[in-house]
Amino acid sequence: MSAAPLLSVRGIGVRFGDVDVLSGIDLDIRPGEVHGLIGENGAGKSSLGKVLGGYYRASNGEISVDGRPQNRWDTPAALDAGVAIMHQELQLVPALTVAQNVFLGLEEHRHGILRGTEAARLDVLMGQSGLRLDPHAKAASLTIAEQQKIEILRALARQARVIVMDEPTAALSKSEIVQLHRIMRALRDEGRSVIYVTHFLNDVLDVADRITVLRNGKKVRTGDTADETRETLVSAMLGSTKTDTLYPPKSRDHGEVVLSVQDLTSPTGTAVQRLEIRAGEVVGFAGLMGAGRSEIARAIIGADPASGEVAVAGRALTDRSIAAATEAGIVMVPEDRRGQGLVMSSPVRANISLPHLGAISARGIMANARERALALGLIDQLDIRPAMVDGDVSNYSGGNQQKVLLGKWLAGNPKVLILDEPSRGVDVGARETIHREIGRLASEGVAILVISSEIDEVLGLATRVFLVDRGRLVDEIDPDEVGEAEVLAALFNHQSVGETAA
Amino acid sequence: MTRAKVFYFLQTYAVLILIAMLMLALSLLSDSFLTGRNLLNILNQNAPLAIMASAMTLVIIVGGFDLSVGAIFAMGSVASAWLAVNVDPYLGLLLAPFVGLALGFANGLAITTLRVHSFLATIATALIFKGIAVALSDGRLISVRLDDFTWLGRGRFLGVFNSVWLMVAFALILTFLLTRTTFGRRVFSVGGNEEAAILSGIRTNRIKIAAFAIAGFAAGLASIITTSRVAVGQATAGDGLELQAIAAVILGGTSIYGGQGAVWRSLAGVFLLALVNNGFNILSIDPFFRDLTMGLIILAAVGLSAVGQRR
Numbered sequence: 001m002s003a004a005p006l007l008s009v010r011g012i013g014v015r016f017g018d019v020d021v022l023s024g025i026d027l028d029i030r031p032g033e034v035h036g037l038i039g040e041n042g043a044g045k046s047s048l049g050k051v052l053g054g055y056y057r058a059s060n061g062e063i064s065v066d067g068r069p070q071n072r073w074d075t076p077a078a079l080d081a082g083v084a085i086m087h088q089e090l091q092l093v094p095a096l097t098v099a100q101n102v103f104l105g106l107e108e109h110r111h112g113i114l115r116g117t118e119a120a121r122l123d124v125l126m127g128q129s130g131l132r133l134d135p136h137a138k139a140a141s142l143t144i145a146e147q148q149k150i151e152i153l154r155a156l157a158r159q160a161r162v163i164v165m166d167e168p169t170a171a172l173s174k175s176e177i178v179q180l181h182r183i184m185r186a187l188r189d190e191g192r193s194v195i196y197v198t199h200f201l202n203d204v205l206d207v208a209d210r211i212t213v214l215r216n217g218k219k220v221r222t223g224d225t226a227d228e229t230r231e232t233l234v235s236a237m238l239g240s241t242k243t244d245t246l247y248p249p250k251s252r253d254h255g256e257v258v259l260s261v262q263d264l265t266s267p268t269g270t271a272v273q274r275l276e277i278r279a280g281e282v283v284g285f286a287g288l289m290g291a292g293r294s295e296i297a298r299a300i301i302g303a304d305p306a307s308g309e310v311a312v313a314g315r316a317l318t319d320r321s322i323a324a325a326t327e328a329g330i331v332m333v334p335e336d337r338r339g340q341g342l343v344m345s346s347p348v349r350a351n352i353s354l355p356h357l358g359a360i361s362a363r364g365i366m367a368n369a370r371e372r373a374l375a376l377g378l379i380d381q382l383d384i385r386p387a388m389v390d391g392d393v394s395n396y397s398g399g400n401q402q403k404v405l406l407g408k409w410l411a412g413n414p415k416v417l418i419l420d421e422p423s424r425g426v427d428v429g430a431r432e433t434i435h436r437e438i439g440r441l442a443s444e445g446v447a448i449l450v451i452s453s454e455i456d457e458v459l460g461l462a463t464r465v466f467l468v469d470r471g472r473l474v475d476e477i478d479p480d481e482v483g484e485a486e487v488l489a490a491l492f493n494h495q496s497v498g499e500t501a502a
Numbered sequence: 503m504t505r506a507k508v509f510y511f512l513q514t515y516a517v518l519i520l521i522a523m524l525m526l527a528l529s530l531l532s533d534s535f536l537t538g539r540n541l542l543n544i545l546n547q548n549a550p551l552a553i554m555a556s557a558m559t560l561v562i563i564v565g566g567f568d569l570s571v572g573a574i575f576a577m578g579s580v581a582s583a584w585l586a587v588n589v590d591p592y593l594g595l596l597l598a599p600f601v602g603l604a605l606g607f608a609n610g611l612a613i614t615t616l617r618v619h620s621f622l623a624t625i626a627t628a629l630i631f632k633g634i635a636v637a638l639s640d641g642r643l644i645s646v647r648l649d650d651f652t653w654l655g656r657g658r659f660l661g662v663f664n665s666v667w668l669m670v671a672f673a674l675i676l677t678f679l680l681t682r683t684t685f686g687r688r689v690f691s692v693g694g695n696e697e698a699a700i701l702s703g704i705r706t707n708r709i710k711i712a713a714f715a716i717a718g719f720a721a722g723l724a725s726i727i728t729t730s731r732v733a734v735g736q737a738t739a740g741d742g743l744e745l746q747a748i749a750a751v752i753l754g755g756t757s758i759y760g761g762q763g764a765v766w767r768s769l770a771g772v773f774l775l776a777l778v779n780n781g782f783n784i785l786s787i788d789p790f791f792r793d794l795t796m797g798l799i800i801l802a803a804v805g806l807s808a809v810g811q812r813r
Contacts, residue, residue: 303701323703332701340701343694345761354691355702357684364683408702 004067006031006193007052009160014047014063015219019398019425021047022217023449025061029162034184034205036225037197039214040237040488041289041453042424044168046088048214049197053085053164054078084155085164090147094140098122098133102153122153129156130186145176152183163187164195167340169203170290181207200288201230201429201492215239230492238291238455238484246432247460248439254463255279258447259300259330259416264300264308268292269471272308277416282438284462284479285451287492293451294335297418301325301332312415326355329415333406333422335451337398341405344394348384349375351393352408359412378407383433386427399430408432410441417441418449423457435461455484469494513806520799523778532784540780543660548776549665550575550724554743555750555768556673556718560680562751563695565760566613566620571721571747574605575629575740578725580635583644583735591650595730599722604629606718610711620714628744633738644735655731665727671807672723674721675764689713694761705781729805750775753803774799 005028012025022044029035029052039045050056052063054075058361065081078085092101099118100107102125108115119135124167126132130150133142155163164286165184169177184194184207196208204211204225213220213236220236223445261275269292277283285293299306302320310317312328325331334340342351352375353360360370375389382403386396393404402423409417419438423431438461441447452458458465459479467475467490474494477487512519528535554571560800561568578598586594613623646652657664680686691699692706699706721740729735747768754771756763775796782792 100522321703321705322701323705326703334701339695340697343691343698345694345757346690350687350690354687354699354704357687361684364685366682366684366687416628 002490004278005029006066007486008060008064009052009058010064010065012048012051012058012063014044014051014056015059016398016425017041019427020217022051022214023060025214025219027052027212029195029224031161031193032188032191033209034188034194034196034207036208036211037089037195037214038199038201038204038211038233038237040074040455041199043214043237044217045197045199045214047217049164049166049195050085052078052162052195052260053083055085060217078159079160082159082161082163083164084158084160086148086155086166086168088167088170090144090151092139092147092150095138095432097136097138098142098150099135101150102157103141104154121157125153125157129153131183144171145173145179148172148180149183149285152187160192162176162193162195164197166197167199168196169198169200177203200495201233202496204495205233206228213237230489234485234488234492238488248436250282250461250463251280251375251439252463254281255445258313259449260309260311261300261312262309262311264296264299264306264310265296266304266306268295268299268304270296270299270304270306271472272296272299273473275466275473277449279415279445279447280442281464282442282448282450282462284465285449285457285468285489286458286465286491287468288495289453291468291491293468294420296468297332297420297449299450300418301330326412329412330418331355331409331412331414332418333409333420335420337401337423341408342393342401346393347389348379348391348393348396348404349389352378353402354408356412374411378411381410382407382437390462397427397430399426399433402426402430403433406437410437416447416449418451420451421453422450423452423454455487459484459487467491467494470487470500507552514755516803516806517767517774521770521774521777524774525549525779528777528781528784531781535781535784540784542666544773544776544780545666545669546663548772549663549669550727551743551746551750552669552769552772553672553720553724553727554717555772556676556765557717557803558715558747558751559754559756559763559765559768560676560689561620561717562748562756562758563693563760563763564689564710565696566710566713567748568606568609568620568624568714568717569744569748570605570609570624570631571717572740572742572744573628573635574718574721575725575728575743576635576737577605577631577638578602579724579735579739580639580644580737581735582726582729583646584638586646586648587644587650591646591648594646594651595654595726595745597698598726598729599719601722602722602725603715603719606715606797607711609718610714613714614673614707614710632737639735639737641737646729646733646735648733652730652733655727655729657760665731668723668727672720673765673769680765685709685712690761692760746775749800753800755803758804 007029009025009027013021014022025048032133032496037049047056052057054073054077063070099122102122103118108117122135131153133146133149139147153242168180187194195205198204208225210222211225212222214231215237243294256279257276258279264270264272287293293325298304302308302322302325312330317324317328349371360374368394372389379387384400384403422434438448450458450461462479465477465479466473534540558568578601581601582598585597609624609627612627613620654664659667688704688709691704692709696706696797728739751768751773752758752769753774756767778796
C-alpha cells in the first residue's frame with residue numbers, strides 16, 4: 001500500500017534534567033511525503049524535530065534509516081544518512097556568499113587551496129532544484145525567506161533525502177509562505193521527505209500529506225491530512241481528557257483596583273488600551289507564540305521603553321524604571337530563568353536578595369543576617385530543595401531554580417505580581433507548589449497577572465482571561481465558561497484574521 | 503563524587519597550594535630565601551602591581567577587561583612628577599590617584615555610552631592616555647629629587663615599607679566593598695547575568711563605570727608609589743603592567759567570564775608570579791627559563807579554570 005519508511009523511530013524519549021520532554025514516540029517518515037508535526041507550545045514537536053535531525057540526543061529509543069538501526073545519531077551521522085535539519089535560527093555565516101554558505105565544508109580544493117568552484121556548482125544545483133538565488137550575494141544581505149533557501153540548497157548539496165524544518169514560517173510573509181510550500185511540494189515530488197514542524201494549523205493542512213499530533217511529549221496520532229480538519233487537530237492537540245493537575249481554588253473576593261494600565265504602547269508592538277487588576281484577582285493572558293504577551297509585561301514594568309500610564313494602587317508611576325516599579329510594588333517573574341532570571345554564579349541567598357538590596361542594607365553595607373533570614377523564609381515557604389541559603393543555584397533542578405526565581409520576586413512583598421511562564425520546564429511537584437503559591441498570594445490580596453503558553457494553566461488559575469494577539473488584548477473571556485479548545489480556536493482565528501488584514 | 507570534590511578543592515585553592523609548594527622548595531634550595539629582608543623586599547617591589555591587580559579583579563568580575571591601566575599609570579607618573587617639581591610635592595602625590603580616577607571614569611563612560619567591548623575601548627583609550635603622557639613630559643624623564651616626594655616610596659612605618667601598608671589597606675577596602683556592600687553584590691550580578699541584573703532594577707552602566715573608575719584610581723595610586731621610589735616621572739613607566747595585572751587576576755582563579763572572583767586571589771596571583779621571579783634570581787638561573795616557567799604556570803591556571811567552566 002505504501003513505501004517502506006525512510007526514517008523511523010521507536011520509543012524515543014528525551015529528558016532535560018528531571019523533565020520528560022518526549023516519551024515513547026514511534027514515527028515513520030515515508031519517502032516523498034511532507035510530514036507535519038504539530039502540538040501546543042511545549043508539546044515537544046520542536047524537540048522531536050531536533051531528535052530526528054540529530055541535533056538533540058534521545059535519552060532512549062531507536063532510530064533507523066532504510067530499516068537499518070543507527071547506533072550513533074548526531075548531526076554529522078544524520079547528514080551522512082541523508083537527514084538535514086533547518087533550524088528556526090538559521091545557521092549561516094553572514095559574511096560569506098550564498099554559494100560559499102551552501103558548500104560550507106564541501107568546498108572543492110587542491111591540497112587545501114580552494115578552487116573557487118562554489119558558484120558554478122551552485123548554478124548546477126539551482127538548475128536541478130528550481131530554487132533561484134544570486135550565488136555571489138552575501139548571506140547577511142538576504143531576507144529570512146532567501147536565507148532559508150540557502151539552508152535548503154545546503155541540504156540538497158549534501159544529498160539530503162529528509163529535511164527537517166523547524167518553525168520555518170515564523171518570520172515569513174504570506175506570499176513567502178506560499179512560496180516555501182511550493183518548494184516543499186517540489187522536494188516531495190523528487191522523492192524527498194520534509195518534516196514540517198509548525199504551530200500554524202492552516203499551513204500544515206495546506207501542504208502536509210500526513211500529520212502527527214503531539215501532546216505533553218507523547219504522540220496522539222499520525223493521520224492522513226485528508227482526514228483532518230482544524231477542529232479535529234485542535235481537539236487532538238488538547239485531548240478529550242482534562243489534565244489531572246488540580247488548581248488552587250479561585251478567590252472571587254476582589255478588592256480595589258491595584259494595577260491600572262491606560263493606553264500603553266511600546267516600540268515592541270504593545271498596544272494596550274486598558275487593563276485593570278484588582279487586589280486578590282488573578283488575570284491571565286493567553287496567546288500564540290510571538291503574540292506579544294511578554295512584551296506587554298515588559299512594557300508595564302518598564303523593562304522596555306513605553307508610553308502610557310501605569311498606576312499602582314491609584315498612584316501613577318512617574319519614574320518608569322524597573323527599580324521604581326519594584327519600589328512601587330509591581331514585579332515581573334521573567335520567562336527565561338537562565339537568561340533573564342537567575343545569576344547562576346551566585347548562591348541562592350544573593351539571587352533572592354538582588355532586587356531588594358536597598359532594604360537589607362544600611363548606608364550601602366549589607367546586613368548579612370537579614371539577608372539570610374529573608375532567604376531562609378522563602379526557602380521554607382516555597383519548599384526549595386536543597387534548603388541551603390548558600391546553595392549553588394546552577395546545580396539545582398529546573399523546578400527548584402524556578403522556585404528560587406519566584407522567591408526572588410516575592411521577597412519584596414509585591415502588590416502586583418506578573419508571572420511569565422511560571423511553570424515552564426519544571427516538574428509536576430514544583431508546578432503544584434508554584435500554583436498553590438499563586439492561589440495563596442491572591443487570597444492575601446496580591447493582584448496577579450499570569451502569562452502562559454499552556455492555555456490549561458491560564459484557564460485553571462485566572463478568573464479573567466484576555467486573548468492576546470500582536471500586542472493587543474483582543475478579547476476577554478470567562479475561564480469557567482470557555483474551554484481550552486474554544487480558546488485555541490479563537491486564537492487561531494484572530495491570527496488568520498490578522499494575516500489577511502496584513 | 504570524592505574525586506570531584508578533590509578536583510573542586512584543588513581548583514579553588516590551586517594558587518595557595520602552588521605558593522606553599524614554591525615557598526617550601528625555595529626555602530630548601532636557598533638560605534637567602536626565607537629571610538625577613540627578602541620577603542619584605544618581594545612585597546615592597548610588587549605592591550604597585552598588587553594594587554592594580556586588586557582593582558582589576560572588580561573589572562573582570564563585572565565582565566570587562568581594562569587594558570589601559572598601564573597607560574593610566576604612565577599618566578600618574580608624569581602628572582605627579584610634574585606637579586611635584588612645578589607646584590608642590592605633596593600635591594603631586596595627592597592628585598595623581600585622582601587623575602587615574604578621572605581617566606578610569608572616562609573609560610567607563612566610553613564603554614557604556616558607545617556600547618563597545620571594554621577590551622576594544624581600553625586599547626583605544628590606552629593609546630590616548632599614553633599619548634597625553636608623552637606630550638606632557640615632552641618625552642623626557644622628570645626627575646624629582648625631593649625628600650618631600652620620595653618619602654612615600656622609600657620610607658617605612660613600624661619597620662615595614664609604606665608601599666606595603668598602602669597595598670594592604672587598599673586590598674582590604676576593596677575586599678570589604680566587594681563582599682560586604684550592596685555595590686559589591688551588584689558587581690557580581692552584572693558580571694554573572696547582566697540581563698537578570700537589569701530586570702532586578704540595577705543600573706548596570708553605573709556599576710561598570712564605577713568598576714573602571716576604581717581601576718583607574720588604583721593605577722594612579724600604584725604610580726605614585728613607584729614614581730616616588732625611583733624619583734623619576736616618565737611616560738614609559740607602567741608599560742606592560744596591564745597584562746601582568748590581568749595575568750595575576752586570572753592566575754588567582756577569578757573567572758574571566760565574570761561573576762566570580764575575589765581580591766585575595768589576585769594578590770595571591772601577584773605573589774605567585776613574584777616568587778617564581780625571586781626564585782630564579784636567588785638561584786641565578788637563566789632568565790629564559792623564568793619567562794618559560796611563568797608562561798607555563800599561567801597557561802595551566804587558565805586551563806584549569808576552563809575545565810571548571812565546562813563542567
